[in-house]
Amino acid sequence: MRGTSMADIGSYNEKLVLQLIRAAPDGVSQSQVVRTSGLSRQTVSLIARRLLLEGLIETAGQRISGPGKPTTLLRTVADSRWTIGLHVDPAHLTVVICDLQGNPVDSTTLGAPTEDAGADIARIAAEIERLCAHHGAVMIHDLPAPAAQSGDGGSVPQSPPRRVVLGIGVAAPAPMDVAAGELTTPPWLPGWHGAAVVADLEAATGLPVLLDKDTNAALTGEIWAGHLPAEETVLYLYLSHGVGSAVSADGRVHRGSSTQAGEIGHLPTGLADEICRCGRHGCLNLFTDARRMIERATAAGAKVGPHDISAAVDAIVAAAERGESAALQAVEQHLDAVVAALEILSSIHDPQRIIVGGPMLTALLPLATPRIREGTAARLVETGGTLHFSELGNAAGAIGAACLFLEEELSPGRRLGARARSGS
Numbered sequence: 034m035r036g037t038s039m040a041d042i043g044s045y046n047e048k049l050v051l052q053l054i055r056a057a058p059d060g061v062s063q064s065q066v067v068r069t070s071g072l073s074r075q076t077v078s079l080i081a082r083r084l085l086l087e088g089l090i091e092t093a094g095q096r097i098s099g100p101g102k103p104t105t106l107l108r109t110v111a112d113s114r115w116t117i118g119l120h121v122d123p124a125h126l127t128v129v130i131c132d133l134q135g136n137p138v139d140s141t142t143l144g145a146p147t148e149d150a151g152a153d154i155a156r157i158a159a160e161i162e163r164l165c166a167h168h169g170a171v172m173i174h175d176l177p178a179p180a181a182q183s184g185d186g187g188s189v190p191q192s193p194p195r196r197v198v199l200g201i202g203v204a205a206p207a208p209m210d211v212a213a214g215e216l217t218t219p220p221w222l223p224g225w226h227g228a229a230v231v232a233d234l235e236a237a238t239g240l241p242v243l244l245d246k247d248t249n250a251a252l253t254g255e256i257w258a259g260h261l262p263a264e265e266t267v268l269y270l271y272l273s274h275g276v277g278s279a280v281s282a283d284g285r286v287h288r289g290s291s292t293q294a295g296e297i298g299h300l301p302t303g304l305a306d307e308i309c310r311c312g313r314h315g316c317l318n319l320f321t322d323a324r325r326m327i328e329r330a331t332a333a334g335a336k337v338g339p340h341d342i343s344a345a346v347d348a349i350v351a352a353a354e355r356g357e358s359a360a361l362q363a364v365e366q367h368l369d370a371v372v373a374a375l376e377i378l379s380s381i382h383d384p385q386r387i388i389v390g391g392p393m394l395t396a397l398l399p400l401a402t403p404r405i406r407e408g409t410a411a412r413l414v415e416t417g418g419t420l421h422f423s424e425l426g427n428a429a430g431a432i433g434a435a436c437l438f439l440e441e442e443l444s445p446g447r448r449l450g451a452r453a454r455s456g457s
């Protein structure tokens with residue numbers, strides 16, 4: 034039985050051709066696709082014709098290279114298929130619509146997740162419906178069944194559908210059971226412990242849903258948005274209420290055997306501190322957990338006020354910028370720990386590119402950039418690597434989640450393990 038979400042994207046070979054065309058935003062020739070895919074000229078030609086008829090690709094002018102006739106370029110129609118990205122962050126729920134190139138079309142930020150995950154999911158589903166209706170998008174399951182394809186070009190549909198929503202990618206904090214599509218015990222989201230995110234959101238929207246870690250999603254968003262070269266090894270450090278890391282090589286995020294790769298809260302930083310709940314000294318989370326930073330600043334005399342965590346962090350950063358020592362010290366300890374973590378992770382992964390991002394980075398920004406630059410400078414000179422600060426802002430997780438869904442949909446013969454499509 035064909036999954037509803039793939040009804041119009043089709044077979045292994047079609048996905049392969051579409052992915053190769055998508056990877057070249059300025060267009061690629063059919064001969065180039067033949068060379069890269071290893072498929073026969075006839076197969077590529079047939080698939081390209083179908084993709085053109087279905088409105089997934091279009092011609093993009095001609096390229097003249099050397100003697101002979103100019104070649105016609107093909108590129109994807111970004112507007113033809115959309116995906117939804119959802120980021121479940123302790124501080125906010127972000128919903129974004131992305132096009133077939135992974136570019137954000139629209140987004141909304143809802144209030145923070147509550148103690149009632151079921152009510153939150155209903156709220157999210159209503160927002161997805163509102164956003165899609167606002168843009169005249171069509172859910173994939175509402176498309177009329179495609180007419181039987183004869184494969185010989187047959188009858189031409191009047192006009193191919195646009196803005197067809199394929200599904201939803203969800204980014205959430207670890208730990209989670211990706212295969213079951215459930216969060217387990219994310220420390221900052223008590224109301225979402227055990228939440229069956231994939232099943233519940235599929236039931237509420239009728240769309241296929243894929244779940245992954247916020248760190249993996251954010252890195253994927255960076256790779257897509259920056260068109261980063263696939264051969265690069267990229268180390269991403271994600272700073273939120275907690276801290277996590279992700280690494281990609283060959284354009285793919287490394288997940289490990291149970292999607293728990295990059296859980297670095299107990300990385301030994303070598304910095305002195307009280308004993309961590311794991312029994313060791315100097316664990317990264319002792320310095321980088323937002324709650325710990327607030328406690329540290331408050332204990333040293335900083336006035337934080339009865340705020341929620343995000344507002345308290347903002348108050349500490351503002352006080353630190355004014356030069357108030359208690360707040361400044363807490364922020365500096367956080368950043369020292371981040372630098373120590375980058376040092377260790379760089380030794381392990383030897384990245385060409387380091388990206389630091391996440392909501393906590395946004396909050397710490399004016400103080401974070403000089404400290405992190407200074408702390409990593411010597412190593413970067415030694416390795417020739419580069420350091421970047423995410424420019425996707427707080428929507429990075431949601432954009433990345435949409436990209437992860439797309440990546441999964443467009444990748445021939447690959448499954449993440451999550452139920453990436455409905456069983457209907």
Ligand SMILES: [Zn+2]
Binds near residue numbers: 311316
């Ligand atoms: Zn520990």
